[in-house]
Amino acid sequence: MTAGMFWGKIMILLSKKTIGAVAAILATAIVSPAYAASGNGTASVKILRAITVTKSSDLYFGKILPSASAATVAVAESGARTCGAGLGCYDTATSGGFHVVGTTGEVVSVSLDSATATLSDGASHSMTVNLATSTTALTLTGGAGDFKVAGTLNVGASQADGTYTGQYSVSVNYQ
Amino acid sequence: MPADGRCGPGRLVKLFAHLLAGIAAVSTASAVAAAPGVASASVRILRPIAVTKTADLAFGKVLPATSAATVTIKQDGTRLCGSPLRCYGTPSAGRFHIVGSNGQIVCITLATPRVTLRDSAAHTMTANLSLSTATLALSGGSADFAIAGALTITANQAEGAYAGTYVVAVDYP
Numbered sequence: 001m002t003a004g005m006f007w008g009k010i011m012i013l014l015s016k017k018t019i020g021a022v023a024a025i026l027a028t029a030i031v032s033p034a035y036a037a038s039g040n041g042t043a044s045v046k047i048l049r050a051i052t053v054t055k056s057s058d059l060y061f062g063k064i065l066p067s068a069s070a071a072t073v074a075v076a077e078s079g080a081r082t083c084g085a086g087l088g089c090y091d092t093a094t095s096g097g098f099h100v101v102g103t104t105g106e107v108v109s110v111s112l113d114s115a116t117a118t119l120s121d122g123a124s125h126s127m128t129v130n131l132a133t134s135t136t137a138l139t140l141t142g143g144a145g146d147f148k149v150a151g152t153l154n155v156g157a158s159q160a161d162g163t164y165t166g167q168y169s170v171s172v173n174y175q
Numbered sequence: 176m177p178a179d180g181r182c183g184p185g186r187l188v189k190l191f192a193h194l195l196a197g198i199a200a201v202s203t204a205s206a207v208a209a210a211p212g213v214a215s216a217s218v219r220i221l222r223p224i225a226v227t228k229t230a231d232l233a234f235g236k237v238l239p240a241t242s243a244a245t246v247t248i249k250q251d252g253t254r255l256c257g258s259p260l261r262c263y264g265t266p267s268a269g270r271f272h273i274v275g276s277n278g279q280i281v282c283i284t285l286a287t288p289r290v291t292l293r294d295s296a297a298h299t300m301t302a303n304l305s306l307s308t309a310t311l312a313l314s315g316g317s318a319d320f321a322i323a324g325a326l327t328i329t330a331n332q333a334e335g336a337y338a339g340t341y342v343v344a345v346d347y348p
Contacts, residue, residue, distance in 0.1 A: 039226035045234035
């Protein structure tokens with residue numbers, strides 16, 4: 001081996017090392033600049049189940065014997081009936097009941113579409129009912145909930161005998 | 176590529192150029208070392224950027240329909256509920272707070288412009304995200320930006336709580 005060849009080898013080694021160092025600097029700068037930053041965010045949505053409302057009981061005032069003066073019959077949400085003075089009340093009254101099914105844990109709003117309903121006997125006699133519910137919001141624990149509707153029936157003086165019926169509707173919605 | 180040309184893929188090329196120029200300067204410096212002269216050297220030391228999420232992108236609650244439709248959250252957080260969907264709950268745009276060197280411009284990129292939202296039962300939806308801005312000046316050393324999103328709700332989308340993660344990157348140009 002001559003002296004010239006020896007020095008030649010050293011030069012080659014140095015060059016390789018220099019190239020390696022430059023490559024390392026470039027790689028570091030491109031892959032992860034130390035001054036940059038990133039942040040994570042979450043995108044979310046809750047898909048709800050369509051609400052179904054099923055009537056579980058009709059609002060039933062029972063059988064009533066009218067009197068010579070007007071009076072009221074009230075059925076509370078508990079089903080307890082208050083028979084107005086002068087009236088005779090028979091049979092077992094029930095409050096209106098509704099069963100709501102929807103997404104578990106959601107709170108739904110409850111409202112009566114109208115505060116009154118008209119009961120007719122089909123022969124042009126009628127009475128009005130004032131409706132009420134204490135439930136304005138209902139939590140669907142386990143995906144379901146129930147609420148009641150109370151009513152106060154206005155019985156006219158010497159109200160014509162007959163079977164009177166009417167309809168009312170409720171609205172239940174997510175909020 | 177933003178209009179100002181300072182952000183975007185092009186800057187990697189610039190980085191190469193700067194490095195090569197620096198190497199060239201070092202290698203030629205020794206040639207003039209013996210000559211007298213005056214030169215100035217300067218450097219701007221930058222503060223590392225910190226990014227903090229201040230609000231998640233929330234589409235709220237949606238009642239799906241028998242046809243597909245889109246729910247859009249705008250950058251101001253307001254929601255457009257595509258017919259015939261019904262939307263409930265409180266929507267929110269995604270929001271991030273950036274802290275860095277006062278007066279510097281930063282580049283913002285959305286690493287995941289499409290994010291998949293999943294529930295716990297392998298149902299998925301896809302949201303397309305967009306940035307309120309791609310460049311931001313750190314006036315007073317900080318700034319905020321928002322993420323808007325459009326979520327396609329397929330017909331009769333399965334009930335459930337869906338979520339997905341997206342990543343934003345903030346860098347000096």
